[in-house]
Amino acid sequence: MSDATTAKATERLDPKTLRLVREIKHDRGVLTCRVTDDGRRIFAGAQDEFVHDWNLGELPLVDEALIAKLAPKPKTKTPPPEIPAGPPVPQTTLVGHDSWVQAMALSADRSQLATGDYVGRVAVWSTKPGATKPLRTIEAHVGSVRSVSLSPDGKLLATAGNDGAVRVWSLADGRETIKLDEHGCHVYQTAFHPDGRQLISADLKGVVRHFELPSGKLLRTLDAGALYTYSEKYTVDVGGVRGLAFNADGSQLACAGAVGEKGIAHSGNARVLLFDWKSGKLLQTFRPEKEVIATAWGVRFHPDGYLVAAGGSRTGGYLWFWREGTETEFHLHTLTTRGPGFDLDLSADGRTICVAHFDGAVRLYA
């Protein structure tokens, strides 16, 4: 590892100098990912029945072989020497699902991981290295589990699915404590407010429901309906709230997705809606400076105050960086593959972005 790259990896993330630093290949498309505080351990769900746990261990965050491979090649007639690949990232396969894993959450203390699959099963895992069997499985929904989230105190698990239900479970005994059926359509996202006393769920039609905990009483709804379109031509619903995040103090909420319809019932252009949590007022609608067909599938607040979203479509994948007050991004990072990033996570130190790539890779950007 050169001094320059060492220095780079330990600096605060600067979106404008963002680069791909490590690529972890998988044989199926990756749908979701979570990364530990230091960005060195990655959990992912893919188009298979497993949860994948990659642990960099002693390996450096920055893969020098990958950096060398990506570097521009001088134009010479002599082919450049083959760059040997670095050692593979050790992987553990966690067995307990019966279908693709598309929902994932890490507990605040990073001791537990919750996952959800396409056939209604939720699993809770210990993150102790080497643990490969679930602590608990719950047949939580009829059809796909679209979201799992863990309360800040690590006691509650919220799940949502295509059956239109939102459920809250006790992590201690797996008991269902709340069942909320008000959505009436697919529910795509859930999130606990950082204070742990409030839960939100967001659906296909852009309705964000705000519940009080532990009562489960509906307090209000927020309107993210801009992210939903009914396709008259194809008589189907398009869009929905694909990504959801609170900022650290819970004063703002971001909802990611797309507006409109392009082509054949295809979501239109990426958008992230920023709400003031207290008033429920829409503060900002973020959009790409150059409109392309894309959905923003995931969004996070960076500790430095800006938002980062991952998304794209079959024409390209992107990381957008937005800051409140400016409608368009202050930086766009185009992903190296033609295909969306389906999910992203930030290491707690804010130095690393982990992206679940359609093409069968988890990639780390720093």
Next chain:
Amino acid sequence: MLAGAAGAGLVSRLVEPSVAAELEAKKKQVLIVLLNGGLSQFESFDPKPKTDTGGPFRAIPTSVPGTHFSELLPYTAQQAHRLAVVRSVFAEEVPGSHAAARDYVETGRSPVLGSYPLLGPVYSKLLAGKTDLPGNIHITPSRGGPRADAAFLGPQHASIALTNGDAPRNVDRPAMFSADADEARYHLRDLADLRFSQRRRTAYSEAYHSSYDRAMQLIRRKDLFDVAQEPAKDQDRYGTHDFGRHCLLARRLLSEGVTCVKITHSNYDSHMENFNFHLEQLGEFDRPFSTLLSDLDERGMLANTLVVLLTEFGRTPKIMPDLGRDHYQKSWSVVLGGCGIQPGGVLGKTNANGTEIAERPVHVGDMWHTYLQAVGLDSRGTHDDRNKIPLAAPERAPVKELLS
């Protein structure tokens, strides 16, 4: 049973064999269900769970031991003993995407060959005979509407489209006319038409004449379209969403004697989020279709009603970057049941991950022959016009394994 058989034999002896066969055929009805946009074979009748192409859904057992459908079809799976699944249907790619591909499966001929009548108009002409009912009704989604689907058979055999299952417009007789007065007007016009057509009969005059007949049929039988007259418990069984209502309407129309009823369910064109699409669409389709099939059987109608469940093409084994599947004409599934069909079987096979047909390829043109043969029509015959146009593509043949 014996008496029936003796009676049939007597008819056969009294008339020409071809006419006897035609008489037999006239008792038949047809239900066509078109899953518009391109149903994924992987998420329906040819699941490949836990393969690189199979998607996230599991396969479930059906009422036929050893046969599995996708878990998105739990109710239809319980009807498998009434169905025959063909997992190896294919067609050549044709320009024009969906519309052309639909024409291919519904005419049995490549659309580049010109305009041929769809199944409904053919059944209307060959099976309906003289009746006071429309021969061919198409229940369309909310955006659907009438289309010229009869080609050279003429508009008198074109589908009557019930957009979103609603009754045709303007079937209410104006309050100023009594029924008797209206009938008298109709007959007076009919006499005038007859006088004209006796001397100048052309396809145009026939079409003109038939348009009045069809309008009068609809006015006289507007009750046909009122699905609200079906028992409330049946409306619950079929469901209150559009496709449930459309299936109940189809049962009503078939029970009243309409020869061919087609229902289009939209939309399966899942280039993006194929799995979500199919979860939603098949969730709507599964129970009403299964209920309709079961009801037809319990009413004793299935033996004389051919059921054809088709789609314009399959979807790619490859899962695309937006979790979609694109169009695939190398292999897909078609399902038949009822009249003339050997039920409970699966014909054809695709390879382990569904990329190729492994056994018994069946061309859409072969299927088209089979649709006719199943209701007792000779698919090798010709239309009775001057040009003697073959009913089905002459280079294709019925799929004998499917026929009972």
